[in-house]
Amino acid sequence: MTETTTATDLASIRADRLTGAGEFWAAKIAKSADNARLTYKAAGVAVGSVASRISAGKHQFLVDEPAGLAGDDAAASPVEYALGAIISCQVVVYRLYAQQLGLVIDELTIEAEGDLDVRGLFGIDESVRPGFTDVRLTVNIAGPGTQEEYEELGRLVETRCPVQDLFANLTPVSAVVAKV
Known part of the structure; x- marks a missing residue:
């Protein structure tokens, strides 16, 4: 597969996803405006000097500070x-x-x-x-x-x-x- 084909395929996939998401949410919200309200959640635990391990849904990531701000510079x-x-x-x-x-x-x-x-x-x-x-x-x-x-x-x-x-x-x- 060439780069052009790959880029074209990616653009097509992205277009389908964006269109599908718009149609899904339009239909869901048309049923009830309450369906438009989302609540996002994350949780964190202190680790290291001043770092945090954050959980958001099925994802985890580390947040830290540079040494000049008391961190270990282990993450952004x-x-x-x-x-x-x-x-x-x-x-x-x-x-x-x-x-x-x-x-x-x-x-x-x-x-x-x-x-x-x-x-x-x-x-x-x-x-x-x-x-x-x-x-x-x-x-x-x-x-x-x-x-x-x-x-x-x-x-x-x-x-x-x-x-x-x-x-x-x-x-x-x-x-x-x-x-x-």
Whole structure:
């Protein structure tokens, strides 16, 4: 099988999956709007110096910090995973809406940078927030569409990406601490 055949097959498989998912969810939601509500779960256990072993569904992954932040540098940090989360969510949403709009994406790469001031993390300056102060995405798309078509797709993705929404909007978080 040649690279062209493989790429064509992959594009066809992806198109079928994206179309099928859209049709499935449209039908499910048409029966009841309650069917649109999903709850995701993950659990973590502390390991190593400051690392966590995370379980999410049938998947497990390690999260750690670099040595400068008390870690063993055995895995990406929580904020690196956050950047990875926005990138991977954007990939899904770019593919989904490109399919709906009939746009072809031959290649898609996304880079994310986030600025964080550790004075907030370490409580050195209470006026400094502990999270990112700015996140920048660079999206590179190759395909037969025009620059304007891909820019319009990008604007649509910005309004539909669940993880970008987490970064852009306040999301309530609550915690219960229990001694066991």
